[in-house]
Amino acid sequence: MEKTKRSLLKNQGFQSFIASIICILLGLLIGYIVLLFINAEGATQAILVIIKNFFKYPSAGAAMKYFGSTLVKASPLLLCSLSVLFAYKAGLFNIGAAGQYCFGAGICLYCALSLRLPWFVCMVFAMLGGALLGIISGFLKSFCNVNEVISGIMLNWISLYTVNTLLAPVKEETSHYTLNIYNVNTDAMLPKLGLDKLFTNNQYVTLALPLSVIVAIVIWIILEKTKLGFELRATGLNKNAARYCGMAERTNTILTLAISGALAAMGASLFYLTGYEQWSVTSSSVPAMGFNGIAAAFLGGLSPIGAIFSSFFIQHITEGGAYVDKTKYCSQISDLISSIIIYLCGFVLFMKTFMNNMIRKSELKKGGNE
Amino acid sequence: MDIEYAVEMRNITKEFPGIIANDDITLQLKKGEIHALLGENGAGKSTLMSVLFGLYKPEKGQILMNGKEVNIKDPNDANALGIGMVHQHFKLVECFTVLDNIILGTEPVKNGFLNKKDARSKILELSDRYSLKVDPDAIIDNISVGMQQRTEILKMLYRENEVLIFDEPTAVLTPQEIDELMGIMKNLSKEGKSILFISHKLNEIMAVADRCTVLRKGKCIGTVDVANTTKEELSRMMVGRDVEFVVQKKDPDIGDTVLKVEHLCVADRHKGLKAVNDVSFEVRKGEIVCIAGIDGNGQSELAYGLSGLEKTTGGKIFLNGRDITHESIRERSIGGLSHIPEDRHKHGLVLDYPLDYNMVLQRYFEKEFTGKNGFLKKKNIQKYASRLIEEYDVRTGQGTETITRSMSGGNQQKAIIAREVDRDPSLLLAVQPTRGLDVGAIESIHKRIVELRDSGKAVLLISLEMDEVMSLSDRILVMYEGQLVGELDPKKTTPEELGLYMSGAKNNLKEGA
Numbered sequence: 045m046e047k048t049k050r051s052l053l054k055n056q057g058f059q060s061f062i063a064s065i066i067c068i069l070l071g072l073l074i075g076y077i078v079l080l081f082i083n084a085e086g087a088t089q090a091i092l093v094i095i096k097n098f099f100k101y102p103s104a105g106a107a108m109k110y111f112g113s114t115l116v117k118a119s120p121l122l123l124c125s126l127s128v129l130f131a132y133k134a135g136l137f138n139i140g141a142a143g144q145y146c147f148g149a150g151i152c153l154y155c156a157l158s159l160r161l162p163w164f165v166c167m168v169f170a171m172l173g174g175a176l177l178g179i180i181s182g183f184l185k186s187f188c189n190v191n192e193v194i195s196g197i198m199l200n201w202i203s204l205y206t207v208n209t210l211l212a213p214v215k216e217e218t219s220h221y222t223l224n225i226y227n228v229n230t231d232a233m234l235p236k237l238g239l240d241k242l243f244t245n246n247q248y249v250t251l252a253l254p255l256s257v258i259v260a261i262v263i264w265i266i267l268e269k270t271k272l273g274f275e276l277r278a279t280g281l282n283k284n285a286a287r288y289c290g291m292a293e294r295t296n297t298i299l300t301l302a303i304s305g306a307l308a309a310m311g312a313s314l315f316y317l318t319g320y321e322q323w324s325v326t327s328s329s330v331p332a333m334g335f336n337g338i339a340a341a342f343l344g345g346l347s348p349i350g351a352i353f354s355s356f357f358i359q360h361i362t363e364g365g366a367y368v369d370k371t372k373y374c375s376q377i378s379d380l381i382s383s384i385i386i387y388l389c390g391f392v393l394f395m396k397t398f399m400n401n402m403i404r405k406s407e408l409k410k411g412g413n414e
Numbered sequence: 415m416d417i418e419y420a421v422e423m424r425n426i427t428k429e430f431p432g433i434i435a436n437d438d439i440t441l442q443l444k445k446g447e448i449h450a451l452l453g454e455n456g457a458g459k460s461t462l463m464s465v466l467f468g469l470y471k472p473e474k475g476q477i478l479m480n481g482k483e484v485n486i487k488d489p490n491d492a493n494a495l496g497i498g499m500v501h502q503h504f505k506l507v508e509c510f511t512v513l514d515n516i517i518l519g520t521e522p523v524k525n526g527f528l529n530k531k532d533a534r535s536k537i538l539e540l541s542d543r544y545s546l547k548v549d550p551d552a553i554i555d556n557i558s559v560g561m562q563q564r565t566e567i568l569k570m571l572y573r574e575n576e577v578l579i580f581d582e583p584t585a586v587l588t589p590q591e592i593d594e595l596m597g598i599m600k601n602l603s604k605e606g607k608s609i610l611f612i613s614h615k616l617n618e619i620m621a622v623a624d625r626c627t628v629l630r631k632g633k634c635i636g637t638v639d640v641a642n643t644t645k646e647e648l649s650r651m652m653v654g655r656d657v658e659f660v661v662q663k664k665d666p667d668i669g670d671t672v673l674k675v676e677h678l679c680v681a682d683r684h685k686g687l688k689a690v691n692d693v694s695f696e697v698r699k700g701e702i703v704c705i706a707g708i709d710g711n712g713q714s715e716l717a718y719g720l721s722g723l724e725k726t727t728g729g730k731i732f733l734n735g736r737d738i739t740h741e742s743i744r745e746r747s748i749g750g751l752s753h754i755p756e757d758r759h760k761h762g763l764v765l766d767y768p769l770d771y772n773m774v775l776q777r778y779f780e781k782e783f784t785g786k787n788g789f790l791k792k793k794n795i796q797k798y799a800s801r802l803i804e805e806y807d808v809r810t811g812q813g814t815e816t817i818t819r820s821m822s823g824g825n826q827q828k829a830i831i832a833r834e835v836d837r838d839p840s841l842l843l844a845v846q847p848t849r850g851l852d853v854g855a856i857e858s859i860h861k862r863i864v865e866l867r868d869s870g871k872a873v874l875l876i877s878l879e880m881d882e883v884m885s886l887s888d889r890i891l892v893m894y895e896g897q898l899v900g901e902l903d904p905k906k907t908t909p910e911e912l913g914l915y916m917s918g919a920k921n922n923l924k925e926g927a
């Protein structure tokens with residue numbers, strides 16, 4: 045009995061799971077403390093609102109509808125976290141996911157609004173664009189020894205301003221937002237497959253939802269079952285051994301970042317082609333989605349399957365944050381709280397190591413008493 | 415009553431998934447003695463020492479120091495009790511300097527500032543006194559395994575530990591360094607330090623140890639006084655059968671040239687000098703050519719140059735008549751070059767992969783293991799790995815699915831040898847292939863290498879081991895300061911003469927080759 049319990053505690057997957065849960069709770073606790081500081085009176089209610097998110101609607105229909113909205117934004121987040129973890133497995137830190145996501149958004153909107161292309165063509169072009177950014181980073185890393193983090197951050201800014209410029213001609217006359225796809229080119233909108241009915245006519249629930257889950261499974265299969273995955277993981281685990289056995293280091297670096305970039309950009313098209321949000325051509329920073337992808341990747345224990353759940357959770361918290369009573373808190377509160385929680389989620393690896401040490405220590409203690 | 419023992423480990427049992435690494439082992443270390451620990455690869459020696467050093471918690475048993483029971487929770491406790499350990503695979507911070515590694519954990523502080531000056535002079539003094547040559551400012555990543563070893567030993571001496579554990583310290587040292595280390599250990603024991611010494615080399619145990627405890631498959635076979643025993647008896651206790659120490663081989667049947675090296679130069683990555691300087695030689699079918707030399711005379715770089723891990727800066731390499739000087743590592747490997755690397759952890763293995771993946775590390779892309787669709791054929795991989803595990807007697811806890819990191823050092827090495835020899839290469843480049851193997855395993859690996867040669871393959875062996883060089887090779891080339899300085903026939907030369915060439919005192923190839 046004692047034995048099974050201990051070996052469960054030592055199981056890698058289980059450890060990741062527990063570590064993730066602890067980080068979530070810690071994040072919520074700290075978020076709560078911050079709320080207490082700002083305004084003690086409403087804190088308890090506010091944190092509950094965040095956790096509840098769509099459950100706060102009493103009618104099942106409304107709850108379902110807003111559950112749908114959370115899912116709409118969870119899909120791109122999932123793709124971003126897949127982008128980050130895929131690169132991470134090969135020993136690369138793709139902080140450029142944010143820029144690749146931004147670039148993907150720009151390209152798919154341009155294709156949809158200006159070129160009036162159908163949705164899958166928009167998506168393919170976006171993915172090519174994201175891949176291009178990845179290739180640039182990979183190329184710089186392989187041939188000029190430029191760290192992918194540095195080039196990623198630079199490319200984030202470059203993509204932001206490129207996209208703002210690119211989309212300026214297709215913005216609404218009266219605002220700084222791009223045109224509504226719905227009015228311009230319905231062919232560019234992702235097919236709904238009847239999913240909208242399932243979520244009380246939430247028109248934004250589309251193909252993106254099942255597609256993102258399928259992509260997660262595909263990525264898992266690539267990493268675990270294919271030759272490519274074998275090479276990438278070997279490179280991530282021991283670069284020198286990968287070189288010794290003749291794996292093409294440079295090609296693999298470039299290929300990894302290309303795939304990674306395509307994933308992030310695909311995430312963007314899965315979001316912007318639902319029409320849920322329009323792009324503001326005066327944006328002064330890249331969407332947070334790519335960065336949140338990093339947190340989601342770690343919270344999901346760097347497993348594509350784990351990422352499905354962690355992405356949903358992070359989006360759940362973010363959406364919930366929007367419901368906080370704005371008369372008691374300033375309007376940025378929701379962002380503040382959800383980012384505290386999200387960033388704590390990034391500590392999962394740290395938490396895991398910490399837990400391992402604790403387990404060992406307690407075992408040794410027991411040993412002493414025997 | 416028991417005070418004569420510095421350390422007493424009583425009835426220690428330690429299990430790992432699928433294997434009992436230590437099964438009710440009792441070990442008594444007298445004060446001031448050198449106590450050897452002998453056993454096959456995977457017998458449980460490192461595990462037992464890790465228990466003493468607080469790295470593993472045993473399921474059963476107790477540890478006494480100076481007659482009092484102690485509770486060693488982690489290496490810090492061990493340190494506080496004066497126990498130091500040099501690990502089989504070093505635990506140095508790769509991007510730190512030698513000096514920083516030695517003082518790590520006991521950094522000297524003066525007025526809140528790190529005071530490296532005193533530390534440096536203490537280290538230099540120690541390094542001088544025990545003739546452990548190190549460059550305190552070199553980065554670990556850039557220095558030879560031998561110097562890393564010396565750094566580890568200095569670290570223990572620096573901390574003034576009383577009980578010293580040496581886990582296979584001599585596996586990576588040159589014969590001269592080994593002699594020196596033996597002297598150092600004797601001195602230390604005279605100074606009253608108690609030493610636990612793991613080695614697979616029976617000569618060393620006979621030379622320095624007072625007593626020897628033999629383990630086999632996790633069980634304690636017995637403790638003997640070294641003065642009253644012989645090498646043969648020790649190896650019989652350890653393996654359970656008689657072991658042949660001399661390699662049996664017939665005269666070589668030499669054929670065409672397989673490897674031809676012309677005026678090869680390889681740069682020293684860190685000093686910008688030529689580590690390999692204008693080296694020319696040939697290896698033909700059916701012969702074992704051995705590059706002998708003292709560690710750090712360019713042998714490692716020669717191997718890097720031949721395998722493609724390092725770019726050559728001059729000269730040409732031909733394999734089976736094809737110019738491979740500018741070919742990639744993969745092209746060379748497919749072209750028939752097998753490489754047992756010097757550093758098994760850095761290059762040889764992906765430690766966090768299961769064993770079967772490591773077994774196909776050089777072949778995973780072949781039709782047998784990867785389908786046309788790019789999917790790995792896990793079943794075939796497992797089947798192939800199982801065969802190698804069986805044939806080469808690689809001992810594991812969980813068969814093909816064992817995480818390679820958890821295997822004993824010797825068994826990791828056997829896995830690499832299995833992988834490289836089984837590829838049926840036209841040239842086997844073996845760098846220190848038997849490092850860390852027990853006598854039984856060495857015997858069988860030597861047999862494999864001779865078989866390979868008899869089947870008409872070429873073998874280029876780079877070894878620091880005098881015995882291995884003398885008994886295995888058909889022709890000896892001696893390397894000194896990046897150049898070949900001698901070509902010798904092992905049948906006609908003596909270890910003493912070889913020694914003279916290795917130290918640069920003699921040269922029979924004056925103008926290069």
Ligand SMILES: Nc1ncnc2c1ncn2[C@@H]1O[C@H](COP(=O)(O)OP(=O)(O)OP(=O)(O)O)[C@@H](O)[C@H]1O
Pocket residue numbers: 430431433434435453454455456457458459460461462502809810811820821822823824825850852
């Ligand atoms: N951390 C671990 N997890 C699982 N199994 C382990 C672990 N460490 C060691 N083992 C297993 O315990 C056995 C004993 O290993 P150990 O390293 O003590 O052998 P050893 O006597 O030092 O051998 P060598 O001479 O090859 O170094 C081996 O079969 C090994 O696979």
Ligand SMILES: [Mg+2]
Pocket residue numbers: 459460461502581822823824
């Ligand atoms: Mg060992």
